[in-house]
Amino acid sequence: QSVLTQPPSVSAAPGQKVTISCSGSSSNIGNNYVSWYQQLPGTAPKLLIYDNNKRPSGIPDRFSGSKSGTSATLGITGLQTGDEADYYCGTWDSSLSVYVVFGGGTKLTVL
Amino acid sequence: QVQLQESGPGLVKPSQTLSLTCTVSGGSISSGDYYWSWIRQPPGKGLEWIGYIYYSGSTYYNPSLKSRVTISVDTSKNQFSLKLSSVTAADTAVYYCARARRLYDAFDIWGQGTMVTVSS
Numbered sequence: 001q002s003v004l005t006q007p008p009s010v011s012a013a014p015g016q017k018v019t020i021s022c023s024g025s026s027s028n029i030g031n032n033y034v035s036w037y038q039q040l041p042g043t044a045p046k047l048l049i050y051d052n053n054k055r056p057s058g059i060p061d062r063f064s065g066s067k068s069g070t071s072a073t074l075g076i077t078g079l080q081t082g083d084e085a086d087y088y089c090g091t092w093d094s095s096l097s098v099y100v101v102f103g104g105g106t107k108l109t110v111l
Numbered sequence: 112q113v114q115l116q117e118s119g120p121g122l123v124k125p126s127q128t129l130s131l132t133c134t135v136s137g138g139s140i141s142s143g144d145y146y147w148s149w150i151r152q153p154p155g156k157g158l159e160w161i162g163y164i165y166y167s168g169s170t171y172y173n174p175s176l177k178s179r180v181t182i183s184v185d186t187s188k189n190q191f192s193l194k195l196s197s198v199t200a201a202d203t204a205v206y207y208c209a210r211a212r213r214l215y216d217a218f219d220i221w222g223q224g225t226m227v228t229v230s231s
Contacts, residue, residue, distance in 0.1 A: 045218070088158055099171075100160035102158040103157070104157045
């Protein structure tokens with residue numbers, strides 16, 4: 001059971017927009033930065049978003065991040081078949097001790 | 112361009128110690144600009160953070176694994192290593208090494224990962 005809750009799957013047609021949610025609590029998302037990762041089949045995760053809404057160099061602006069309260073959202077516009085992947089949110093939790101936590105992952109299907 | 116590469120045995124027997132090394136190329140661990148981490152992913156499952164190390168040797172571990180984990184650094188070889196003791200089948204996973212700019216920050220560079228199976 002992951003500390004952060006993500007929907008197991010989302011789907012949308014090419015060219016459309018999709019959002020992926022990540023729900024937590026005040027001990028994690030509520031007071032810390034959120035990052036998002038894309039994991040294409042058979043590959044290592046790749047950083048898409050850090051510090052809630054910043055994109056590393058080379059990540060297209062089709063990808064965006066936001067945070068409100070104890071939830072965060074990843075948005076992807078202009079969906080492409082190459083966006084089919086698993087997406088993970090991450091942050092750190094400081095409830096009893098400080099440690100990194102991830103969501104359970106969301107499988108994006110581009111129909 | 113910094114690259115990370117994991118290495119180590121792909122098969123470990125139950126109750127034994129899993130040992131992996133991450134070699135950093137294109138940059139120096141000793142620069143002190145980053146924290147170095149291990150993360151694992153069981154087959155078909157999500158990501159689990161194992162721990163961090165700083166070039167000075169300071170370590171930070173996942174409380175759920177802390178009693179079995181040791182992460183160390185060898186700055187002369189530009190490597191850091193993971194040891195996980197008393198392994199069981201539940202430790203079967205792809206193990207990734209990764210880099211973070213700050214403690215508990217996002218992981219901006221990842222190794223390709225190495226599959227470790229725990230089986231007799």
